[in-house]
Amino acid sequence: MKNLIGDVSSAARILPDLNGEALFVARGKGAYLWDTKGKRYIDTALGFGAVLLGHAHDGVAARVVEALNEAPAPSWAHVREHAAASELARHTGDLTRVIFNNSGSEAVHLACRAARAYTGRTKIAKMAAGFDGWFDEITLGNVAGADADFADGARPSSERVTLLRFNDFEDVGRLFAEHDDIAAIIMEPMLANAGCLMAAPGYLKHVEAVARQHDALLIADEVLMGFRLHAGLTSQREGLRPDLATVGKAIGSGVPVSAVVGRPDVLEGFEQGRVLRGGTFSGNPMACAALTSTLEVLDTADYAALTMAGESLRAHIVTAFAEQGIAVSTSGYGTVFTIWPCATAPETYREALGVASKVFSTELHLVLRDLGLLVMPSPFGRIYVSFDHTAEVVEEMKVIFSKAAARMRSAKYAEALAV
Structure with missing residues (x-):
């Protein structure tokens, strides 16, 4: 019998199963988390914004x-x-x-x-x-x-x-x-x-x-x-x-x-x-x-470089999906942003409700997770970038997003999201 309600003490931390298996984090360092099986993930939830310097600084x-x-x-x-x-x-x-x-x-x-x-x-x-x-x-x-x-x-x-x-x-x-x-x-x-x-x-x-x-x-x-x-x-x-x-x-x-x-x-x-x-x-x-x-x-951190790296990632995500015929956009800043399954990001909550897709956000989470990158599965979720997301880590993220876009091109909802 499980004693812990829902496997976690905050509902925001509930993740869908991948291939019938739940994710349990064993440790984290820098830009990465490792699960109980030893698989490494690039983390973009980062304590829902609490981890700006990287895990376990x-x-x-x-x-x-x-x-x-x-x-x-x-x-x-x-x-x-x-x-x-x-x-x-x-x-x-x-x-x-x-x-x-x-x-x-x-x-x-x-x-x-x-x-x-x-x-x-x-x-x-x-x-x-x-x-x-x-x-x-x-x-x-x-x-x-x-x-x-x-x-x-x-x-x-x-x-x-x-x-x-x-x-x-x-x-x-x-x-x-x-x-x-x-x-x-x-x-x-x-x-x-x-x-x-x-x-x-x-x-x-x-x-x-x-x-x-x-x-x-x-x-x-x-x-x-x-x-x-x-x-x-x-x-x-x-x-x-x-x-x-x-x-x-x-x-x-x-x-x-x-x-x-x-x-x-x-x-x-x-x-x-x-x-x-x-x-x-x-x-x-x-x-x-x-x-x-x-x-x-x-006090001595290079915020400008961090923001620039994040903006570069945002631009790549849009381009990677566009190359697969899927329109996405982003809203926010380089250090924290949201991916939307539409060509133009919403500006009001009513607009956001009209384009938010649980199907898209869940599938994106599962595909990226399978490829070694963790994002929130919510339609309103955010991608955070920390100071430990170095140029090399960001480039690895770009490669993963390109692979994810290619996989999602053939998904059951791709036609509805086509450019």
Whole structure:
């Protein structure tokens, strides 16, 4: 009898069987994972974005082991936490106050609590089809959910959360006309879990401006995009000035760590003990060691070269499938992008729903996996590239994608996807 539900503790990690066999990872290093039979795979899920330096980075691992050996749960204030907070704040502009958590979902939960406490208002507006964690109230309108695609005048709302359509300029004004108790808008710089949908020119600043007009805060959810394009927040790189931001994933090289960073006045209630925060493992020594050592590496990392390598891979994928008479496109950035089974990538969630194909994404996953490359099987899945995806690894990936496109040309759905 199996004791572990569904073989994994997070539904996002469920993979289809290949030739009747499930995949179980035994170890990972750099750009690669090995299964229990010793087969090597190039990994593109990379901890769903958490592994930016490559699996089991030597320098980070050494610092984490050192912290583990010196006391993993000292209960009280410890020597690594202030240093980690200072290191993170050095990268986040005027968001100079830090509270550590363990997961992105926890960080979003705390940021929403901070916004409600500061404004005295109740509702948080999130982007429909966005993913801001798996806690009950914030799951309203998650990608593929029934509420994610809604018509004008039928905005889904709960007692504490309501939705906003990504890339719909007019919907921002309608939001505040319909609700007078918006504490904050939480948004990603790119709607990542809906298939790396890019923000339309001027859209992010428009959302910020309208929020300011109505004295609502702006929370940048950077759990996925933070530190992925440069050693800092993507929202600030795009010219935004959020009041709060949530970060995680890439800041810890696979070690569980997240944080809320914010303006001092917005987080003052926590400082004074008027607003509740907690977590036995929040800011633990291993997490702090992982963050500090990771950011030290990212400070000198060649992001431009990484992005260029990823953009080259994106272009090759499109060309490889086109050569087989299959139209695909990509959306996102060189370091994280989605493959779509259509000639032009969608710009809105409604467009994404119209072209998303579970058949295509599952078959692509299985073919690539058979060839030694792991990608997410979801129609809205993402391909990540790490700093350990060297030029040689990227070239190997290109060869594999070319082989996969040739195999899929003869698949049962190829005619429907033909150029």
